């Protein structure tokens with residue numbers, strides 16, 4: 001990983017050890033995001049326009065950034081420099097999700113955070129996972145929190161979420177121009193050939209599978225102390241332990257009280273056929289993680 005020192009200054013302070021929360025859709029990024037946002041002195045953003053623009057450019061057209069890691073890193077630093085600014089301009093653009101994560105109603109105005117005493121910054125925007133590599137290049141001291149959840153529950157929740165399923169519409173599919181295609185989890189020629197015939201559940205499973213493979217790659221590439229993997233199931237079952245581990249990793253005292261009590265797994269809504277389709281695509285990863 002590049003170790004070039006680039007110091008980002010936001011609100012007249014150096015940004016140290018920014019925290020980025022990544023994972024497949026519906027893996028529990030929102031739970032970690034809310035928990036970080038509630039910590040005093042922590043400014044966590046979700047879905048700021050400056051960040052989403054870059055995230056989707058990276059996610060949808062990774063080939064544009066390949067071999068240009070310095071330029072990509074600079075673009076990311078700029079995007080976060082803007083997102084983390086507490087100025088009237090950026091606060092007015094504060095996203096619904098960001099305000100909701102702070103516990104504010106969507107009809108309120110003004111900043112989602114108190115500017116006084118801000119010491120740490122982070123982001124938990126959806127699909128940030130597709131920038132994971134560039135994030136670690138952009139911020140040499142970044143702390144990456146990756147959330148992993150049983151792929152069957154993830155797929156069930158994705159199938160229920162129109163904003164996720166929209167990406168599979170023909171007008172958004174760019175599998176013919178972008179290969180490999182991390183966004184759709186297409187890595188090999190075989191994946192590409194198979195893809196058009198896959199069911200929606202199998203297509204979601206492919207996206208989940210890619211996120212799990214990325215986790216293995218990050219483990220190999222990042223220094224120890226830079227990456228923390230959180231299992232969604234462990235977080236809900238043992239919130240106190242899981243959040244205390246996370247506090248130690250990030251170096252900020254966090255509270256476990258925002259983690260909800262355990263719910264029935266979303267995968268109970270899947271049909272037997274859907275479960276079989278998911279296992280056909282991602283059985284190896286489900287087994288490796290102990291979910292099968």
Ligand SMILES: [Zn+2]
Nearest residue numbers: 094098099112
């Ligand atoms: Zn905000």
